[in-house]
Amino acid sequence: MTKSHITIKDIANEAGVSIGTVDRVLHNRGEVAEATRKKIETIAAQYNYKPNLMARALTTNRTFHIGILIPQASTSNNYWWSHYEGIRQKALELEAYAVKVSFFRFDINSAADFERASRELIDAKVNGAVVAPLFRVESEKLSAALDEHNIPYLFIDTDLSNTNAIGFVGEDAYQSGRVAASVIDFGLPTTSDILMVNLAKDFDNAQHITSRNQGFLSYFMDLGRNNGMRMAIDIPQATTEAVCERLKTVFDNNKNIGAIWVSGVHTYLVAQFLERTARRNIILVGHEVYEQNVNYLQRNYIQFLIAQQPKDQGIKALNSMFAYLTDGKQPIKQEYQKVEIVNSENVRFYI
Amino acid sequence: MTKSHITIKDIANEAGVSIGTVDRVLHNRGEVAEATRKKIETIAAQYNYKPNLMARALTTNRTFHIGILIPQASTSNNYWWSHYEGIRQKALELEAYAVKVSFFRFDINSAADFERASRELIDAKVNGAVVAPLFRVESEKLSAALDEHNIPYLFIDTDLSNTNAIGFVGEDAYQSGRVAASVIDFGLPTTSDILMVNLAKDFDNAQHITSRNQGFLSYFMDLGRNNGMRMAIDIPQATTEAVCERLKTVFDNNKNIGAIWVSGVHTYLVAQFLERTARRNIILVGHEVYEQNVNYLQRNYIQFLIAQQPKDQGIKALNSMFAYLTDGKQPIKQEYQKVEIVNSENVRFYI
DNA sequence: CTGAAAGCGCTTACAG
DNA sequence: CTGAAAGCGCTTACAG
Numbered sequence: 001m002t003k004s005h006i007t008i009k010d011i012a013n014e015a016g017v018s019i020g021t022v023d024r025v026l027h028n029r030g031e032v033a034e035a036t037r038k039k040i041e042t043i044a045a046q047y048n049y050k051p052n053l054m055a056r057a058l059t060t061n062r063t064f065h066i067g068i069l070i071p072q073a074s075t076s077n078n079y080w081w082s083h084y085e086g087i088r089q090k091a092l093e094l095e096a097y098a099v100k101v102s103f104f105r106f107d108i109n110s111a112a113d114f115e116r117a118s119r120e121l122i123d124a125k126v127n128g129a130v131v132a133p134l135f136r137v138e139s140e141k142l143s144a145a146l147d148e149h150n151i152p153y154l155f156i157d158t159d160l161s162n163t164n165a166i167g168f169v170g171e172d173a174y175q176s177g178r179v180a181a182s183v184i185d186f187g188l189p190t191t192s193d194i195l196m197v198n199l200a201k202d203f204d205n206a207q208h209i210t211s212r213n214q215g216f217l218s219y220f221m222d223l224g225r226n227n228g229m230r231m232a233i234d235i236p237q238a239t240t241e242a243v244c245e246r247l248k249t250v251f252d253n254n255k256n257i258g259a260i261w262v263s264g265v266h267t268y269l270v271a272q273f274l275e276r277t278a279r280r281n282i283i284l285v286g287h288e289v290y291e292q293n294v295n296y297l298q299r300n301y302i303q304f305l306i307a308q309q310p311k312d313q314g315i316k317a318l319n320s321m322f323a324y325l326t327d328g329k330q331p332i333k334q335e336y337q338k339v340e341i342v343n344s345e346n347v348r349f350y351i
Numbered sequence: 352m353t354k355s356h357i358t359i360k361d362i363a364n365e366a367g368v369s370i371g372t373v374d375r376v377l378h379n380r381g382e383v384a385e386a387t388r389k390k391i392e393t394i395a396a397q398y399n400y401k402p403n404l405m406a407r408a409l410t411t412n413r414t415f416h417i418g419i420l421i422p423q424a425s426t427s428n429n430y431w432w433s434h435y436e437g438i439r440q441k442a443l444e445l446e447a448y449a450v451k452v453s454f455f456r457f458d459i460n461s462a463a464d465f466e467r468a469s470r471e472l473i474d475a476k477v478n479g480a481v482v483a484p485l486f487r488v489e490s491e492k493l494s495a496a497l498d499e500h501n502i503p504y505l506f507i508d509t510d511l512s513n514t515n516a517i518g519f520v521g522e523d524a525y526q527s528g529r530v531a532a533s534v535i536d537f538g539l540p541t542t543s544d545i546l547m548v549n550l551a552k553d554f555d556n557a558q559h560i561t562s563r564n565q566g567f568l569s570y571f572m573d574l575g576r577n578n579g580m581r582m583a584i585d586i587p588q589a590t591t592e593a594v595c596e597r598l599k600t601v602f603d604n605n606k607n608i609g610a611i612w613v614s615g616v617h618t619y620l621v622a623q624f625l626e627r628t629a630r631r632n633i634i635l636v637g638h639e640v641y642e643q644n645v646n647y648l649q650r651n652y653i654q655f656l657i658a659q660q661p662k663d664q665g666i667k668a669l670n671s672m673f674a675y676l677t678d679g680k681q682p683i684k685q686e687y688q689k690v691e692i693v694n695s696e697n698v699r700f701y702i
Numbered sequence: 703c704t705g706a707a708a709g710c711g712c713t714t715a716c717a718g
Numbered sequence: 719c720t721g722a723a724a725g726c727g728c729t730t731a732c733a734g
Contacts, residue, residue, distance in 0.1 A: 024719095059714080349523075371730095
């Protein structure tokens with residue numbers, strides 16, 4: 001059996017030097033005669049030398065410590081819970097490769113708490129960080145601090161320009177809105193109206209909600225036709241009562257509504273209204289595959305959920321940071337999650 | 352910095368034995384006094400010992416050789432090309448972990464060629480195999496041979512019971528047909544007819560086509576209503592001419608067709624018919640995201656493509672075999688691919 | 703039944 | 719500017 005790869009020893013032999021010298025050249029650590037350097041580089045290139053990463057990991061014997069700065073998850077926030085789960089799961093796998101993952105979670109409604117968690121992250125002396133930069137000013141401060149400590153970081157969920165983040169993993173909220181629109185467009189007779197519902201913005205990331213709305217509207221703009229009339233309402237409280245009350249009024253005054261789109265995650269609240277008022281012919285489309293929504297999807301009160309796979313987001317982010325730390329592999333600058341279309345027939349693959 | 356994991360040396364110290372003895376216990380290699388064994392096992396369990404996989408890989412210094420037995424890919428067979436690409440890509444990644452991947456590709460129409468490739472696979476003395484068992488009898492023979500040589504194998508695309516395959520990765524063809532049906536059902540007025548087209552079965556896997564058809568029909572059965580009338584036709588040749596000619600006749604005799612479903616991959620041939628005859632109001636749904644189909648999807652002659660992600664299939668299969676060989680990790684018995692819904696607005700994420 | 707030694711491929715001091 | 723040695727955690731003969 002021939003060896004699949006050349007080693008530094010092979011290179012050293014061929015060049016007539018010691019492995020120490022080869023290592024110096026390969027890592028640009030200087031202190032090598034120009035002629036020697038050239039010779040070694042030529043040989044390495046010729047045989048397509050690739051370092052044995054396992055040997056490297058073993059010898060450096062260092063644990064890569066990766067810090068994760070994301071919001072606390074709660075039942076009302078399935079989105080971040082999925083991130084958390086995905087990262088935990090991946091972290092378990094990476095344990096065998098000497099990776100340690102620590103979470104620094106903050107209250108999603110408190111910039112002060114974000115700063116507290118940031119400080120803890122810095123103090124933990126991690127080798128790399130995955131950060132959800134939800135508060136602009138505070139996140140820029142954190143970026144500066146990470147830069148100063150030479151800690152590479154990667155953003156998740158929200159991107160921030162003007163920082164030295166090595167990459168970003170997140171949803172394409174604009175396109176997500178367009179996909180929602182396209183699905184409604186497919187099923188809705190052109191004579192019916194569409195109701196756009198923005199629900200409890202503050203629970204979600206306002207920036208994403210805005211982008212989704214823009215995407216949703218852009219779809220019909222581009223089409224050059226007005227698929228029914230569209231009207232948008234905001235309902236600040238994400239409670240069954242508030243939603244039912246408000247929608248009752250809207251439906252009383254608009255007899256032609258054929259479809260409802262919910263820009264945030266709480267689509268099931270609107271589904272509850274449809275169920276209570278026994279409306280089975282309204283198309284309802286929303287976002288995010290999670291328990292309450294799925295329940296109504298399976299019972300056909302919701303026709304489609306547009307999915308972002310937040311769990312994958314976490315997994316990808318951690319994976320990218322791992323590859324960067326161990327292998328120097330530069331992540332994709334902006335990695336957008338697939339926008340997926342889920343209905344009652346394929347939802348089983350998403351839960 | 353505390354060590355993240357206990358090593359065999361630590362266990363040896365604590366037990367007052369040498370690392371050789373610890374290794375013997377950990378690998379059940381016998382030749383160890385009962386009392387010693389118990390003591391070591393207790394300590395290992397107590398400290399939750401996990402072997403350092405990188406050290407193990409380094410010391411055994413063996414290249415895991417994985418053989419892949421799949422059909423040749425051609426332009427008319429994007430499905431297997433995607434598998435090939437996915438596996439190649441993953442193989443490149445795994446190179447750093449001393450994994451070598453060899454392809455053994457056969458003519459999809461020749462059982463004899465499958466046997467030839469099988470023989471080569473066996474002769475190559477691989478450590479594990481990923482096999483597309485497309486010919487039943489020949490595949491069973493191959494399984495027996497692999498069993499005899501103690502080579503673990505995993506099936507891809509098609510599953511075969513009565514073998515000792517460690518797992519299966521493939522599409523859920525039945526559900527895929529159901530999803531196609533559900534999407535048509537959403538967009539089609541109940542008064543219109545649906546045409547089911549089975550195109551050039553032989554190019555595809557006949558078994559999958561059958562399952563998709565069953566799934567498609569089951570959707571409407573379960574619904575308990577007849578969404579328009581459904582009729583099915585077979586077109587043996589996958590050529591523009593054959594398809595156009597046949598469809599012309601069908602449409603001449605049926606004025607009420609509102610939707611067409613194509614069970615195989617060549618949906619674009621039907622799209623060509625729609626384009627040539629300037630029919631813009633027919634809903635067309637098919638399977639597999641690949642160049643020709645995507646072209647017509649983007650131009651709205653095709654409304655939806657149901658995707659199976661064959662590339663992921665290859666990646667998952669190789670990953671599972673890798674985890675099994677290096678880590679002894681048992682793969683999921685039946686791993687079905689997600690059935691995904693793709694339209695012109697989210698197709699960009701699939702190409 | 704048990705231990706000591708060599709070696710996998712690499713990196714890190716250290717000596718010259 | 720260069721080489722020799724130690725060591726990462728594990729496995730594999732080999733000696734006793």
